[in-house]
Amino acid sequence: MTDTSNITNGQLVIGATPAAATGPEHVETPVAYDAILLAGFGGPEGQDDVIPFLRNVTRGRGIPDERLEEVAHHYRHFGGVSPINDQNRALKAALETELRARGLDLPVLWGNRNWDPYLEDVVKEAGERGYGNLIAIATSAYSSFSSCRQYREDFARVLDSTGLIDTVKIDKVRQFFDHPGFVRPFVDGVRDGLAKAIAENQDLDVATEVTVLFSTHSIPSSDAAKSGPDFRGFGPDGAYAAQHEAVAQVVLDQAWAELLEQPEHAGLQGTSKPAWKLVYQSRSGPPSMPWLEPDINDYMNEELKGGPTRAVLIVPLGFVSDHMEVMWDLDEEATETAQELGFWSIRTQTPGVDPAYVAGLVDLVLERVNGTPTAERPHETDLGPWYDVCRPGCCENERAGFKPAAAGLAP
Secondary structure (H helix, E strand, O other): OOOOOOOOOOOOEEOOOOOOOOOOOOOOOOOOOOEEEEEEOOOOEOHHHHHHHHHHHOOOOOOOHHHHHHHHHHHHOOOOEOOHHHHHHHHHHHHHHHHHHOOOOOOEEEEEOOOOOEHHHHHHHHHHOOOOEEEEEEOOOOOOHHHHHHHHHHHHHHHHHOOOOOOOEEEEOOOOOOOHHHHHHHHHHHHHHHHHHHHHOOOOOHHHHEEEEEEEEOOEHHHHHHOOOHHHOOOOOHHHHHHHHHHHHHHHHHHHHHHHOOHHHHHHOOOOOOEEEEEEEOOOOOOOOOEOOOEHHHHHHHHHOOOOOOEEEEEOOOOOOOOHHHHHHHHHHHHHHHHHOOOEEEEOOOOOOOHHHHHHHHHHHHHHHHOOOHHHOOOOOOOOOOOOOEOOOOOOOOOOOOOOOEOEEOO
C-alpha cells in the first residue's frame, strides 16, 4: 500500500500530473494527456447481475440481500438491465466522434465504479498501453461525496491496488454543473416543455398555473453540509444544494427568454415566469437519517395539491442521462403522482449525448490540455468556474471519514 501519512494540506496531490501536483485551484499549465478516462457508476445488464451489483454499491455497509431486493425491483421492472451502461457506451462513442472532428488524438477509456468494465481493469489497461497521463471525466456534474469525492477516492485506490501510482497519473476535469454545454440541454427542455404545456392546456396562465420542479438525487444532510470547501460558506446544505439552485435559476431564466422570442408566444411579454422549486428524489437511507428534502412526490401532494397549479414540468437537473432513477422515480412514480393530482405533466430531457453536452465535455478536457486561463473558462453561474484540483476537506463522507483521493488536496 502507498504511504500517505506525509500527505497534508497543500503538499501533494495523489497521483497527479506535475502541473496539478501542488494543488492550484485552476491549472493554467498545459498538460499532454495520453487518454481520457470516462468514469461511470455502472449498472446491471441482466437479472442475475442485479443483487451482485447492489452488493457492490453498498459494500462495507452490511446491508442484507433482503433489503437490497427492495431496490432490486426497480431494475427487475426493466428486465434487470440498467440503461446506464448503454448510455455510457453511447457517450464514449460520441466523445470519440467529437475528438476526431476536432483532429484530437485522445483515446477514450471507460471504467465503472460498481460494475464491469471496472476502473481497476481500465487503469491497468492504460498502464499496459503506456498511457502515463489520464484526464478523467466523471459522469456527475455537482459537488458532493458520491458525485465527486468518491470517484476521486476510487482513482487513488485503483492507482494503489494496481501498483501504478508512480506510473499513471490521473487528473480530473472540473465539476461542470454550470458549464454551458451541460446547461444547454436543460434550457432546451424547459423552453420546449413550457411551449408544449401552453399548447396542450387551454387558457393556461403560465405565471400562476405552471410549476417547474427541478429534481435531483437526495443525499444525506450530513454529506450535503460537507459538500464543497468549508471556506465558501454555502450554508447547511453545502455546495450541492447551492449549485443546483443556481443552475435551476439560470435554466429557467434562459428558457423563458427564448420562449418569449418565439412569435407565437409574444403575448407572454410582460408576464411573470412560472414558479419553480428544487426537489429531491431516490432517497435510500434509513428513516432515522436526515436526507435532503422535499421529496418530489411529497411536494406535489403537500404543496401543490389543491392550489392553482394545472401543469408541472419535471426537470431531471441532477442527472447527465436517463439513469434508472430518472426512468423509475420520475417517469414512473413522480409522473403517476402528477396524474393522480390531475396535473398535466412532462419530464424534460437529460443531456445524454446532446451535441452541446458532448462538445462541452471535450472543451473541459481542452481547458487542461491547453492550460486555459481561469478568466477565459465559461460558466453560467457566479459559483464557477469550479476547481480543477479539489480543495482540502472538500466533500467529506462524515460516516466514513476521509480516504486518500486523487485530483484534490488532502484534508
